[in-house]
Amino acid sequence: MRNTARWAATLALTATAVCGPLTGAALAAPATPDSLHAPSALVLAVAYGDDATLAAPARAVTLSCAPTASGSHPDARSACAELRGAQGDFDALRAREDVLCTKQYAPVVITVDGVWQGRRVSYERTFANECVKGSYGTSLFAF
């Protein structure tokens, strides 16, 4: 029994010695996925309709966020910052309160496909009209 206890103590110490510094480093300076160059490459497309499978894309842009912000998106740097701020969750982008839109139904559908920080993305979101689309977030959907 004492031997078991000694082993347990040794294991605990070893675990602390091995994992401790790693944990410390992770806490001190979290390795961001960007710095690890996890691939982040997206295509954002906009189509007029309420279903992406039925509406041909009117515009499409690329957006790379690692190692640096680039792509045919008109403001890649801001779009990447916005997406990082939302931790890659497109649904987390909320409507800005300073934009007033009519309730006219002229649907606009946004799709996002590709890879974000090493994970596959396939996202679709329909807005009631172009104004409502523009009221979500700041730069990501502005293309």
Add this chain to the structure above:
Amino acid sequence: MRNTARWAATLALTATAVCGPLTGAALAAPATPDSLHAPSALVLAVAYGDDATLAAPARAVTLSCAPTASGSHPDARSACAELRGAQGDFDALRAREDVLCTKQYAPVVITVDGVWQGRRVSYERTFANECVKGSYGTSLFAF
């Protein structure tokens, strides 16, 4: 009057000389979808495994082909040319005969998502190993 006629003749000849070749060139090369700026924006990703839904992408690049070739693809110009040559049909890319590969099974899966000349693309293809992947086409899958 004779001077005016001479000027008119000179102008007509100049117009023919300047516009003639342009018109000829335009007729010889019909407007391609690229020249109409139909959106073409793709994300190409590679993962190690035989199923893209199970394998996390190891690398991902963007490729825009309109209005000009760009993106994080290492050779966007050649990749766009190759894809145009295949008329956007990824399955049309054939294995080059000058490449010999072993039959080792270490599967590599390529995915292509986004928009090609205004149409949505969602493509997946698994190769038996990296060498086999490299033997298909020339530059499109070389990233």
